[in-house]
Amino acid sequence: MKKPDLKTYRRTFQIFIAVAFIVIPILNRSRYSMVYGNFLSFHMFGIPIADPLAVLQLTIKNVYFTLDNFIGALLPLLLALSLGTVFCSWICPYGLFSEWTQRLKKKLLPRKFKGFPQYIHGFTFKMAVFVVGFAGFFLLSTTPVLNQLSTAAWYARFFQYYFGQDFISLCYLFLFGLLFIEFVTGKRLWCRYICPQSVLIILTKLLNPKRLRVKFAEEKCICKPGYERCDMACTLSLHPKTLLDSVETECSNCGDCVVACKKMGKALAFDSFIPSSWLPDPWKAIKSVTALACFTVIAYGGYLGVQKIDWPQAKVNAEATAVLTRYANETYVLNLEVQDPKGIIKKVETEGKYVGMTTMLTNVKKWINSPQIIVSEGTTPELPITTHMVIIFHDGHTEEVDVETSTIFDNSSEVFDDPWF
Numbered sequence: 001m002k003k004p005d006l007k008t009y010r011r012t013f014q015i016f017i018a019v020a021f022i023v024i025p026i027l028n029r030s031r032y033s034m035v036y037g038n039f040l041s042f043h044m045f046g047i048p049i050a051d052p053l054a055v056l057q058l059t060i061k062n063v064y065f066t067l068d069n070f071i072g073a074l075l076p077l078l079l080a081l082s083l084g085t086v087f088c089s090w091i092c093p094y095g096l097f098s099e100w101t102q103r104l105k106k107k108l109l110p111r112k113f114k115g116f117p118q119y120i121h122g123f124t125f126k127m128a129v130f131v132v133g134f135a136g137f138f139l140l141s142t143t144p145v146l147n148q149l150s151t152a153a154w155y156a157r158f159f160q161y162y163f164g165q166d167f168i169s170l171c172y173l174f175l176f177g178l179l180f181i182e183f184v185t186g187k188r189l190w191c192r193y194i195c196p197q198s199v200l201i202i203l204t205k206l207l208n209p210k211r212l213r214v215k216f217a218e219e220k221c222i223c224k225p226g227y228e229r230c231d232m233a234c235t236l237s238l239h240p241k242t243l244l245d246s247v248e249t250e251c252s253n254c255g256d257c258v259v260a261c262k263k264m265g266k267a268l269a270f271d272s273f274i275p276s277s278w279l280p281d282p283w284k285a286i287k288s289v290t291a292l293a294c295f296t297v298i299a300y301g302g303y304l305g306v307q308k309i310d311w312p313q314a315k316v317n318a319e320a321t322a323v324l325t326r327y328a329n330e331t332y333v334l335n336l337e338v339q340d341p342k343g344i345i346k347k348v349e350t351e352g353k354y355v356g357m358t359t360m361l362t363n364v365k366k367w368i369n370s371p372q373i374i375v376s377e378g379t380t381p382e383l384p385i386t387t388h389m390v391i392i393f394h395d396g397h398t399e400e401v402d403v404e405t406s407t408i409f410d411n412s413s414e415v416f417d418d419p420w421f
Contacts, residue, residue, distance in 0.1 A: 005259050005262075006255045006258065006259050007254075007255065007256055007259045010089065010090055010254060010255065011096075013090055013091075014090060014091070014093070014095070014096040015096070017090075017091050017093060018093040018096055018155075021038070021039075021093065021155065021156045021159060022159050022163075024036065024037075024159075025159050025160045025162075025163040025164050026163045028163075028164065029163055029164055031351070033347070033349055034046075037049075037361060037370075038153055038156035038157055038160060038370070039051060039092075039150060039152035039153045039155075039156050040054050040147055040150065040153050040361075041054070041072070041361045041370075042072075043347070046346075047071075047075075048068045048069075048071055048072035049072050049075050049076065050068075050069060050072030050073050050076075051073075051076070051147065051150070051153075051197060052073040052076055052077055052200045052201070052204075053146055053147060053196060053197055053199070053200050054147045055069045055072065055073040056073075056200065057134070057137055057145075057146060057147070060138065061137070061138065066343040067343070068343070076201065077200070077201070077204045080201040080202075080204040080205045081204050081205060081207060081208050081211065082208065082211055082212065083211065083212045083253065084205045084211050084212050084213060084251070084252070084253040085198060085201050085202060085205060085251070085252045085253060086212075086252070086253050087198070087201060088191060088195075088198055088201075088252040089252035089253060089254035089255075090254075092151075092152045093152060093155045093156075094151035094152055094154075094155060094175070094178075094190070094191070095191060095252070097175075097179055098179065098182060098188050098190065098191055098235070099188075099235050101179045101182050101183050102182070102183075102186070102188060102235045103235075104183065105183050105186055109186070113186060114186065115185055115186020115187045115237070116185040116186060116187055118187060118192075118237060120193070122192040122193050122236075122249075122250045123202065123247070123249035123250055125193045125194075126192075126193055126194065126195065126196070126198070126199060127199065129149075129193075129194055129196055130146065130196045130199045133145055133146040133149070133196055134146060146196040146197075147197070149194065149195065149196055149197075150195075150196075150197050151175060151178065151190065151195070152197065154171040154174065154175060155175065157169060157171060157371055158171050158172055160370070160371050161371050161374075164371070165354075165371075165373060165374055167374050169371075178190050187237055188235055188236055188237070191236065191252075192236055192237075192250060202249050206247070206249070212253055212270055212271075213243065213244070213248060213251070213253065213270070213271055214240055214243050214244075214251060214253070214255075214257060214258060214268055214269070214270060214271070215244060215268070215269055215270070215271035216240065216241045216242075216243065216244060216267055216268055217266075217267050217268075217269070218241075218267065219267075220265040220266055220267035221241070221264070221265055221267035222264055222265040222267075223264050223265075223267075228241065229257075229260040229261060229263075229264050230257035230260050230261050230268055231257075232260070233256040233257050233259070233260035234256060234257050235254075235256065236250060236251070236252065238250055238251060240257035240261075240268055241267075241268070253270075255270065258270060319338070319339040320336070320337070320338045320339075320389055320391075320401050320403050321336070321337050321338075321403065322334060322335070322336050322337075322385070322387050322403040322404075322405045323335050323337075323405070323409055324375065324381070324383075324385060324405045324407070324408050324409065325408070325409045325410075325411050326408050326409070326410050326411060326412050327411055327412060327414055327415060327416035328412050328413070328414060328415045328416070329377070329378070329415070329416075330376075330377065330378050330379065330380070330412075331374065331376075331377050331415075331416040332374070332375040332376045332377075332380070332381050332408070333372055333373065333374055333375065333416055334354060334355075334369075334372075334373040334375050334385065334387075334405065335368070335369065335372060335373070336350060336355075336360060336368065336369040336373070336387060336389075336403070337366050337367065337368055338360065338366060338367040338389065338391060339365070339366050340365060340366055340367055341365050341366075343365075344393055344394055344395070345367060345391055345392070345393055345394070346392045346393060346394045347360075347392045348360040348367045348389060348390070348391050348392070349389070349390040349392070350369065350387055350388070350389050350390075351387070351388045351389075351390075352385065352386060352387035352388060353385065353386075354373055354375045354381070354385065355369075355373060355387060374416075380408075383405070383406050383407075383408070384404045384405055384406040385404070385405040385406075386402055386403070386404050386405075387402070387403045387404075387405070388400070388401075388402050389401050389402075389403060
């Protein structure tokens, strides 16, 4: 049996992540709350993981920083510091679909079609988008504008809406539109030129010159000029042989060029400060992860047993509100908030007739539902609407509160415009 190569492991992990963010909102709707969130703010068994770009924008705008934000942003930055931009090539679901689009292009379009020429350095253009977007956010907006350009977040939010509220988000039209443009141009334009989420990750990896990166040994190369397999394997249209001669800002460490070069002299290989003998065998790593998953399921079963014990509840002190707003076309949207100015709340779980997701995501000094709750379209919902909240604090105690909504805030002069579609 042929041993799987690095690309097979990478593709398997990409598909696993893409499927996971479909399954997670289904589990959340069934009141499973040990794992929840999206690519902007994610919680896994109590460990917060946050998009560093979102944390940076909110911290500067609100002059406020919490331990969860620090830990959440630090984890992906440490990953980038040691392994480079592997988030883009191993985790981001849009990267998976973008690669598949380029593969489909090679099969359907004539072989002589090489795609549109690229004259601008990708990172230079991406930095321009980043600077303009950040300036616009700081001067004009109260929400992290740059994260409205997160294709990974759009992907996760689509399934949060669909499985959480039975609502079909229109963000899929934008995603398909981007992929169609990339198919026609024959280039991965979004990942190379636009995506602002990767900017901080790229800048972080440049701080460590001994990070994981592709190294080229010229004396081993046996490819004919113009027929380099590594160039043909790179979906970002880079030239892997020259990575160490440039700033190497655009390489995502996918390893496709390394795999392609294995049969042509092995001139390309990964180089890192971590000795190769320290790295685990991929198959053993998969078995270890499987064992860890089984242990987690057993531990969670014990957790559920403990949760059934009737612990005494303290009187709620947190300020919780629920506002029902009517927009044009009789669209009714419920917005939940729990104030947390001192950062003492660990998690908020919600339950109600129109609430499909159990958890709320933190937004610096308060907790808000994510995504927004669309109660009805075309018909007036029956009032009052009661939402039950379980507020879990960092010190371990839990408080419960019921918030009742009996009035409708009229905003019918405006069309409901969710920034996440």
